[in-house]
Amino acid sequence: MYRSAILTSTLLLCWTPADSGEPIDTAFVASGVEVVGGELGTVSDLLNPFLQSQFDAGLFRNLLEVQMLDDPLMQNDPEVEVASFPGIDVDGDPTNDFDGDNLFEVDPLGLNADGEPLTVFTPGSITAGELVAGPADLDLGGGIIIPGALLEGTISMGGTNMVTPPIAAAIPVAVFDAIPAPAPFDGFPFNYDTLTQVLAFFGVNPDVDLDGDTVNDAYSVEFVLTFVSCQLVYPSSAPIFQRGDLNEDGAMDIADGVNMLAYLFTGGAEPGCFDAADTNDDGTLNIADPILILDYLFTGGAPPAFPFGICDIDPTADSIDCATEPGSC
Numbered sequence: 001m002y003r004s005a006i007l008t009s010t011l012l013l014c015w016t017p018a019d020s021g022e023p024i025d026t027a028f029v030a031s032g033v034e035v036v037g038g039e040l041g042t043v044s045d046l047l048n049p050f051l052q053s054q055f056d057a058g059l060f061r062n063l064l065e066v067q068m069l070d071d072p073l074m075q076n077d078p079e080v081e082v083a084s085f086p087g088i089d090v091d092g093d094p095t096n097d098f099d100g101d102n103l104f105e106v107d108p109l110g111l112n113a114d115g116e117p118l119t120v121f122t123p124g125s126i127t128a129g130e131l132v133a134g135p136a137d138l139d140l141g142g143g144i145i146i147p148g149a150l151l152e153g154t155i156s157m158g159g160t161n162m163v164t165p166p167i168a169a170a171i172p173v174a175v176f177d178a179i180p181a182p183a184p185f186d187g188f189p190f191n192y193d194t195l196t197q198v199l200a201f202f203g204v205n206p207d208v209d210l211d212g213d214t215v216n217d218a219y220s221v222e223f224v225l226t227f228v229s230c231q232l233v234y235p236s237s238a239p240i241f242q243r244g245d246l247n248e249d250g251a252m253d254i255a256d257g258v259n260m261l262a263y264l265f266t267g268g269a270e271p272g273c274f275d276a277a278d279t280n281d282d283g284t285l286n287i288a289d290p291i292l293i294l295d296y297l298f299t300g301g302a303p304p305a306f307p308f309g310i311c312d313i314d315p316t317a318d319s320i321d322c323a324t325e326p327g328s329c
Contacts, residue, residue: 028227031098037222039207058094063087074159080124082133083117085110103231129155162227170208170218238313239325241276243304250328257293273322275314281305283318
């Protein structure tokens with residue numbers, strides 16, 4: 001039975017659970033896809049360069065993390081689980097995504113309110129480097145879900161790369177309808193609008209009925225994914241703020257110093273974010289904080305502690321925090 005899939009989705013595999021915001025370097029990112037069979041296999045020479053270009057452009061990044069792993073070489077472990085979620089390239093530069101240590105962040109869309117993965121493939125195991133986990137419903141984005149998917153792959157010693165066996169799936173016609181016809185088919189004499197029209201030109205037509213209405217609405221395909229190592233980070237749950245911006249207008253000015261003095265000495269309004277008011281980052285609110293603001297603004301004094309001029313999390317563990325995350329961030 002064929003299941004729908006998007007070939008341009010990227011899978012990233014990480015095998016060590018990570019605390020929120022803490023990077024780990026034991027991970028894989030899918031570095032390529034190759035169509036090897038099915039109806040779409042007849043035009044693999046046309047599709048494979050196009051699909052690889054989608055990987056290289058960084059349009060999709062779906063992450064996998066192997067949890068409960070005891071073997072750092074990823075060769076033998078009788079009990080693992082594999083979490084799945086969308087991912088974000090931290091530096092925004094797709095040209096280094098596959099250099100072996102690029103950093104990706106788990107997209108919060110793939111996590112529940114407690115920061116746990118919404119999709120987990122279990123049970124799972126690794127035997128002589130062969131990973132098998134699932135089944136589970138794999139959401140590839142764009143409304144495309146592979147129900148009851150089984151994850152499989154051959155992992156090299158030490159986890160420097162991984163290759164999947166051929167994966168049988170079906171790609172809905174709607175996916176190709178949404179992809180513009182590539183050159184030279186987008187101009188004279190073809191003037192095609194979509195990749196579906198290009199496929200029809202080569203005699204490739206839908207051969208799978210996904211919805212059971214006796215009308216074929218998808219193309220059968222078999223493809224292989226390849227992986228290389230990378231780094232992974234979970235998003236931090238800590239609030240972000242800008243140091244010194246008490247009134248949350250996006251900048252530090254004299255009004256922030258006046259507001260701080262009023263709070264400390266004349267019963268003024270309490271700051272919504274104590275971390276923003278703690279300009280010297282000493283974990284307390286006192287006269288030193290508004291003095292730092294005024295000195296910086298008018299006498300060339302030292303600037304507030306990080307994060308100043310940008311929105312970010314507090315790098316210092318202390319007893320104060322933001323009751324509410326500033327709207328300016």
